[in-house]
Amino acid sequence: MDRNQSLDTLKTYEGYWDMIVIGGGATGLGCALDAVSRGYKTLLVEQHDFAKGTSSRSTKLIHGGVRYLQQGNVSLVLEALHERGLLMQNAPHLVQNQSFIVPNYEWWNGPFYGVGLKVYDLLAGRLGLGPSKWLSKTETLARIPTLEPNRLHGGVIYHDGQFDDARLAVNLAQSIADTGGVPLNYMQVTGLAHSGNMVDGVTLKDTLSGASHEVRGRVVINATGIFTDHILRMDQPGAKPLIVPSQGIHLVLDKRFLKGDTAIMVPQTEDGRVLFAVPWHNRVLVGTTDTPVAEASLEPRPLASEIEFILKHAAQYMVEDPSREDILCVFAGIRPLVGTSDGKKTASISRDHHLEVSPSGLVTIAGGKWTTYRKMAEDTVNQAAQIAGLPESDCPTRKLRIHGWLKNIDPQDPLCAYGSDAVLIRRIIDAQPEMGERLHDRLPYCKAEVVWAVQNEMARTLEDVLARRTRALILDAAASMAMAEAVAGIMADVLGRDAAWIRQQTDGFMALARGYLPD
Secondary structure: OOHHHHHHHHHHOOOEEOEEEEOOOHHHHHHHHHHHHOOOOEEEEOOOOOOOOHHHOOOOEEOOOHHHHHOOOHHHHHHHHHHHHHHHHHOOOOOEEEEEEEEEOOOOHHHHHHHHHHHHHHHHHHHOOOOOEEEEHHHHHHHOOOEOOOOOOEEEEEEEEEOOHHHHHHHHHHHHHHOOOEEEOOEEEEEEEEEOOEEEEEEEEEOOOOOEEEEEEOOEEEOOHHHHHHHHHHHOOOOOOOEEEEEEEEEEEEHHHOOOOOEEEEOOOOOOOOEEEEEEOOEEEEEOOOEEOOOOOOOOOOOHHHHHHHHHHHHOOEOOOOOHHHOOEEEEEEEEEEOOOOOOOHHHOOOOEEEEEOOOOOEEEEEOOHHHHHHHHHHHHHHHHHHHOOOOOOOOHHHOOOOOOOOOOOOOOOOHHHHHHHHHHHHHHHHOHHHHOEOOOOOOOEHHHHHHHHHHOOOOOHHHHHHHHOOHHHHOHHHHHHOHHHHHHHHHHHHOOOHHHHHHHHHHHHHHHHOOOOO
């Protein structure tokens, strides 16, 4: 995947694109891959980097949604469990089976959640990942030795999926390019073009070079997540807001707080949300909150009250109570929830997706979650193809292998997240052994990964590499700051940049990364 090549195609392409997709998060990437895999000429544009926003800030779960089952939304659970199974088949290098335990501290919790999770198993059917079952207190503590033992009666174990969200986004962008589509990051939509009353293109600004472009499309898809309303207002200045933004934060802790390979799932916190403590990349991810916010932001910041909420609840279930000093990273994301008129709390708003067509023909897809991104894309492209008058074509993404597909990976391999691309990164190291050197002793990443990210994954800024191509910022914000200048130097060698660029990138990243540590 080469940005210069995509840019050249954009500049030289004559005529109308079949589909123009705005948004490089999970939904937009899914739509573009679906469209190009059907044979439609497809352009995807993203104002920043792929998965810069919500799509790199999830709880890292591909799941049916136990909470949605509690809410009685069986159709969403069925759809999500089916999509979970398909994604594990289509991206096995990134999506794995993760066991969870619901600890029981009240005698009646065991039967209640045990029965509910048996229903969860039944809904998964042949795509299930393993049966749920009751565990004794001894069995529960054997799996999670650091679980609070006082008043513990036992637990219920069940299975769901875990993944690396930003890495999947990058692989989806690569899949788009592999299939003949044109994905472009740092390409901001500055306006919608109209022919009569119908949308028939977009005006663009390359935020790296400052160059402007105008492109035409038979249909434009608005898949911009938390910025959905911004694009709707470009089309209709008085458009009614569709999105109710809600912020969720996660804390990243050392692995000692959750020994073993099993996650904790707490079905009910004070604000009505599920709390997860999940092993991830040799760290522990704890979250999340549900805080209404006034407006969308590419860099939301956690509130002090949110951090205290997570620490308080984590302490109830962990032998060692985590403190602010134990936090390796705290990151916030904003959910693009589709609003309701009944004033519901954001924690109870459905995660179903919402598809609508404006009078101008602009197709908007909103809501949903990572797990169902493929089905959201299928529904959207079906609708968009009708609007564009394109030939009907069956959706092939149910069985489409995503870039990097590799069935049997070694989870202990530091390059396992690259799947089949790992062999190519090793070739860089074979040619230049120094490229195999670790960038920081607390993180698994090596110099060759920086070169690969720039040459093959459209990484253009230091943040791209440290936040999303690797997950250094998320796993250990302080360590990512310590390695920032060295990584910028490697990038500069590949991109042909000077010392001033290295300093500008390093300073910018340091300012950003400080926001990922508690004050």
